Amino acid sequence: MDKVFPKIHNEGYKFLVIFGLVTIILYFISSFLGLIGLVLTVWCYYFFRDPERVSINDENYLVSPADGLVLQVQESDGPKELNMEDKKFTKVSIFMNVFDCHVNRSPCSGKLAEIVYKPGKFLNASLDKASEDNERKYYKITNLNGENVIVVQIAGLIARRIVSEVSENTELKQGDRIGMIRFGSRADIYFNNYTPLVKVNQKTIAGETLVAKR
Numbered sequence: 001m002d003k004v005f006p007k008i009h010n011e012g013y014k015f016l017v018i019f020g021l022v023t024i025i026l027y028f029i030s031s032f033l034g035l036i037g038l039v040l041t042v043w044c045y046y047f048f049r050d051p052e053r054v055s056i057n058d059e060n061y062l063v064s065p066a067d068g069l070v071l072q073v074q075e076s077d078g079p080k081e082l083n084m085e086d087k088k089f090t091k092v093s094i095f096m097n098v099f100d101c102h103v104n105r106s107p108c109s110g111k112l113a114e115i116v117y118k119p120g121k122f123l124n125a126s127l128d129k130a131s132e133d134n135e136r137k138y139y140k141i142t143n144l145n146g147e148n149v150i151v152v153q154i155a156g157l158i159a160r161r162i163v164s165e166v167s168e169n170t171e172l173k174q175g176d177r178i179g180m181i182r183f184g185s186r187a188d189i190y191f192n193n194y195t196p197l198v199k200v201n202q203k204t205i206a207g208e209t210l211v212a213k214r
Helices: 012-029 031-047
Strands: 061-063 068-077 088-096 103-105 110-118 136-143 148-155 162-164 177-181 185-191 210-213
Touching (some): 136 162
Antiparallel strands (some): 110 136
């Protein structure tokens, strides 16, 4: 039953009400328009789905922070917003389209040492420059080995709000929810001392897909 009617994120309820009311209005105008509204309401419901996920709970691995498609796996400087531009990381970028679950999760257990919000543009999240130009939020997680793993939520062309569910100094477990992005968007993960396990164009599942291994 949960697969057919999954629970939804709290952010979704107000949108469901709006979509539902618009659908009723459209139905009185035209049954065809009402049908379109119904389809969009069903889409809205599934967009805000928040299914349970089972993580490996093994700190020798990093799990995916997002559902989506791997856009790139490459060496990169650390985020300057966290004053880490002089350090080298492996960066994995995951694009979430409007049909993916948009709840983001912690790739490892550890302490959420810092959260930094950066206002910006709303370019297509699949573009490389979205990592530097778009509205985004950084989560620096210090894992159980004292290493920094960074997750970045990046707003996209349609997305207009990044929602956090955690605060600084929160103790996270691998796979814990950290927030979501409303509508199409992207998540980047920076790490070192791990070997990437994913490839470009691979689909990922937040909290479950193994992104990297020691």
